Amino acid sequence: EPEVTQTPSHQVTQMGQEVILRCVPISNHLYFYWYRQILGQKVEFLVSFYNNEISEKSEIFDDQFSVERPDGSNFTLKIRSTKLEDSAMYFCASSEESSGTPKNIQYFGAGTRLSVL
């Protein structure tokens, strides 16, 4: 069964460092997303991406964050100058359909746990 793959499963970094979280979406999907879940809190939307452009972003997704599709299979989230409060589980998701389609099922990866020390 096709799945979204995220690497690494756990990333530890020092405050102020840059991190890149990597995702391989399901192969025939064209729409990509990042969410985060701070420990014990709700899952929150960060950004959606289609056709090499950001489609939608939340207020969390400020200039510290960026996304990229560097090649035909990977989708990355870069966090510049990490802060303690960036510690969270980061989920990548992908979907076959767009937001204009009612049945837009977003399939999630297993997540990357980011720990900022």
Add this chain to the structure above:
Amino acid sequence: AQKITQTQPGMFVQEKEAVTLDCTYDTSDPSYGLFWYKQPSSGEMIFLIYQGSYDQQNATEGRYSLNFQKARKSANLVISASQLGDSAMYFCAMREDRDDKIIFGKGTRLHILP
């Protein structure tokens, strides 16, 4: 504003019993979708079931069914014949069809007892 409310922080259920996880939602958009996701202790987020706001029938996927009561803005998940492997956190979620983002509830932690 969009909102998902899950009032049960935790539930304990005996194995093989049916379980209902509550979810209410709020939206002013007439076109939306409702989702349930399962998050085991390993952390991944597994899609379980989808219900569209215009769907006339309740969605079913194997042992999962969604009890959709549109007038009450309720989208409860029913798991029949619960199994030990059903122990996990369950999230109710919603997406307005014009949006990309999914809004999640706080989740219900389900414990299945042998």
